[in-house]
Amino acid sequence: MRMKDEIKQRALISATIATVNESGLASSSVSKIAKKAGLSPATLYIYYKDKEDLLASIYMDVKIEMSNYIINEITEESSLKKIFSQLWKAMFKYISCHREEFMFIEQFSSSPCCDIVNKKEMEKHFEPITGLIKDGIKKGEIKNVDMGLIKLFLFSPLMVLAKDMIKQGGEFKEKLIKEAFELSWDSIKL
Amino acid sequence: MRMKDEIKQRALISATIATVNESGLASSSVSKIAKKAGLSPATLYIYYKDKEDLLASIYMDVKIEMSNYIINEITEESSLKKIFSQLWKAMFKYISCHREEFMFIEQFSSSPCCDIVNKKEMEKHFEPITGLIKDGIKKGEIKNVDMGLIKLFLFSPLMVLAKDMIKQGGEFKEKLIKEAFELSWDSIKL
Amino acid sequence: MRMKDEIKQRALISATIATVNESGLASSSVSKIAKKAGLSPATLYIYYKDKEDLLASIYMDVKIEMSNYIINEITEESSLKKIFSQLWKAMFKYISCHREEFMFIEQFSSSPCCDIVNKKEMEKHFEPITGLIKDGIKKGEIKNVDMGLIKLFLFSPLMVLAKDMIKQGGEFKEKLIKEAFELSWDSIKL
Amino acid sequence: MRMKDEIKQRALISATIATVNESGLASSSVSKIAKKAGLSPATLYIYYKDKEDLLASIYMDVKIEMSNYIINEITEESSLKKIFSQLWKAMFKYISCHREEFMFIEQFSSSPCCDIVNKKEMEKHFEPITGLIKDGIKKGEIKNVDMGLIKLFLFSPLMVLAKDMIKQGGEFKEKLIKEAFELSWDSIKL
DNA sequence: GATGAATGAGTGTTCATTCAT
DNA sequence: CATGAATGAACACTCATTCAT
Known part of the structure; x- marks a missing residue:
């Protein structure tokens, strides 16, 4: 079993922040964020319940x-x-x-x-x-x-x-x- | 695109403001706004170039x-x-x-x-x-x-x-x- | 304004029936049905509220x-x-x-x-x-x-x-x- | 794939039946079933070739x-x-x-x-x-x-x-x- | 001028399955 | 043997916009 990856979570966090800065909150889609983090959109849902959870947690x-x-x-x-x-x-x-x-x-x-x-x-x-x-x-x-x-x-x-x-x-x-x-x-x- | 029908334009403005207040900017779709104004989405594009123009003009x-x-x-x-x-x-x-x-x-x-x-x-x-x-x-x-x-x-x-x-x-x-x-x-x- | 098209609705109905017959209910996705009907999935939502409505109405x-x-x-x-x-x-x-x-x-x-x-x-x-x-x-x-x-x-x-x-x-x-x-x-x- | 752990297999069987009863066949996902059985989805694949095999075998x-x-x-x-x-x-x-x-x-x-x-x-x-x-x-x-x-x-x-x-x-x-x-x-x- | 129909591109999310451990 | 992490592909559905009338 692979372990939940600190690096991936960090990538996710900084990808989210960068995407919101570039595109604005409203245009920051889950797939944009995942792509920037080098992950599949599905992987995001291992680390966060949903998009709201992702944003609120990082906030x-x-x-x-x-x-x-x-x-x-x-x-x-x-x-x-x-x-x-x-x-x-x-x-x-x-x-x-x-x-x-x-x-x-x-x-x-x-x-x-x-x-x-x-x-x-x-x-x-x-x-x-x-x-x-x-x-x-x-x-x-x-x-x-x-x-x-x-x-x-x-x-x-x-x-x-x-x-x-x-x-x-x-x-x-x-x-x-x-x-x-x-x-x-x-x-x-x- | 302007000066068509004062009444329709006013309806559009107040529908936009009301929709943004109710649903937030991100969830304010053109069709929601048009419906609230009692118009077709297509009509909106007679009065405004696009969604951005609509919002910025009203702003x-x-x-x-x-x-x-x-x-x-x-x-x-x-x-x-x-x-x-x-x-x-x-x-x-x-x-x-x-x-x-x-x-x-x-x-x-x-x-x-x-x-x-x-x-x-x-x-x-x-x-x-x-x-x-x-x-x-x-x-x-x-x-x-x-x-x-x-x-x-x-x-x-x-x-x-x-x-x-x-x-x-x-x-x-x-x-x-x-x-x-x-x-x-x-x-x-x- | 184009009129709601009797032909398209019929296409949708027979595409739904055919898809369910070929793939089974569970595997009959909206996009499969739309493709078979020669329509965009989005068009389906003009004729029916959602997938459930489509199936129940045809039933x-x-x-x-x-x-x-x-x-x-x-x-x-x-x-x-x-x-x-x-x-x-x-x-x-x-x-x-x-x-x-x-x-x-x-x-x-x-x-x-x-x-x-x-x-x-x-x-x-x-x-x-x-x-x-x-x-x-x-x-x-x-x-x-x-x-x-x-x-x-x-x-x-x-x-x-x-x-x-x-x-x-x-x-x-x-x-x-x-x-x-x-x-x-x-x-x-x- | 069979004859591993009788207890786990039984758990899998009753979890499958219970899930299908609660959620219907179409909404019974492998992960739902595995969770109800207290197992990892991956474990399921030790006992059954795939989802179809699981359902058909239990049937x-x-x-x-x-x-x-x-x-x-x-x-x-x-x-x-x-x-x-x-x-x-x-x-x-x-x-x-x-x-x-x-x-x-x-x-x-x-x-x-x-x-x-x-x-x-x-x-x-x-x-x-x-x-x-x-x-x-x-x-x-x-x-x-x-x-x-x-x-x-x-x-x-x-x-x-x-x-x-x-x-x-x-x-x-x-x-x-x-x-x-x-x-x-x-x-x-x- | 005004409209509802139409759609390609996109949304957030879940899936069955595989992989590394 | 057992697993949680990982994912490509698919899901139902909505979007801003355009088109034919």
Whole structure:
């Protein structure tokens, strides 16, 4: 008996991400993905229940990998502003090294089939950041408003900015990112 | 292909928007749309070159309608903050009255086929707002940073917030919107 | 606009019957049927909702045609035995001229997907025969047992016999049929 | 391929019968059957050449088991009618205790792949009954017609009746069976 | 101008079978 | 002997688009 092949699964994951980047989610057919991975479409169904499962699983994988990466990058603890600054930097660093993964999760998360992923499960991996924000509010460094609002101004401009940069050629202008972070910080700081 | 029968074209537009809202962009087939509009699929091709043209044209139509609506709502001219506050209010007013149109443009703009729309043409309709920002920078009321950055913090949290509110039942909490605007303003003000 | 084509529908019906006869129900794929009919598989879906609908509709068509044929063949009214004898003869006459249709309904009716056909609707077309049996019981010519039992001994040996004859080369031996009818009549007569 | 592991083979047989009963012949895939038997699909191919062989072999097994059962039940030898009456009773007794096996052979025997079973081999196991009929004809108790005809009126109504009873809930009404036998006997007796 | 019929190309998925272990 | 992984071929069905009327 041949063993379920780590290499094949990896091929499947990167083929899925690449296909979605090239053709868009809607045009990413199972057969396109399988062909790019060098597998038969039937093989895909050994590793994933169906197409939805394939996409959602990879989405979860990438998101978790990303959140782990970012959290590990945060070393400074002197001030909240510095921590969030590191967080922004880490994010752009990750994105610039994983453009395809990032574009994949952006496409997937704005598609309706995203609704099936376990949001609760997802949330767990962002708890450290949620904790930082709570602390900041308690210490009076951050505005005492709805937690979601803080996250909104911390992340949504970041994501849109990163997406735009990738779409427009892919250069990540550090100066612009720094400026953007200042705006973000000004929006949430007390 | 245009200017055939105003009524049929309108039916087509609202059928498209409704179908995309119900089934998602990926599952919105030409025949579904035509059926909902009470037309034959073939008739659709009299009014639009192909499916892409249909979606992109409606996207442009809705975006322009939205920008016109917003610009007309701005009456106050005393201070820039008040103007932008009105702009936010107008935006949420429009969105709450045109949920389907809004969700349509959100879905379309995060799909890859959005790339074909004429961005230059689009930009023209947002010139009044661009003008306001330029003025604000000149007068020293707004940070002297890249124009795109100002727009980013003015609009991207707004759009994400509106989308979330619609997804979570549809209630538009005015207090939250006001708070959100304060964060937005704090991010761009000097 | 091209009109829905009587000829194409007929082609579809006879292609379905022929394919089921050649390959068996289970191996009769939509594409095989369409190819034999000289049509694209997609065209089939203009005429029938899906594969089940195709098979069930044709089953109903053939059954109704068969029952009409048989009922029209009954002219004699002198004695019940003669009527039933005519019925047997008519049946074998129909079957020998419509071997493929007969084998098709035999295969379909012993398959599980037969369950979806409207049995009530079907029953209506056999009411004349049901009436004859009821009369026979009243007049004391036929045993006063469950109606289903009479039908069972009138029809099930007939069908099995016809099927066997077709399977074994296709010759319809009249003498054997006459003998068989005598057995059938002996089983139900008082 | 045979004589490997008695237990596994038995598991395979009952899994096949159960699957065919649950899903129908057409939807009974090799992997479904293997899973129900607690085996790998590959293992199945150690015991049987292919799917057809699996089904045909089991069909033969069940038919032989059934004929053995029935023949062993016949004890009485006073009159041919009593013998055949016992035969009917034995048949219904077997069927009511082995509904799944019976439905399996019914489904299989009306499918075209049934044609591959060795009819000669099959016939052997029914020789005792053939003998009884021949005797009856000689003694003048049974009509002197084609042997197949006698079998037809002895068995085909019986099988159809049993199938209907199982389909309609599964109750075996003894009175109806007795009546049916009387009709069967009347059809063949001299 | 308007249409339903028509279709080649494609969809996601399952199949019976074989292979490497 | 036994197996889970692997697959080419097939499955039922839908698609965007065109054509004849």
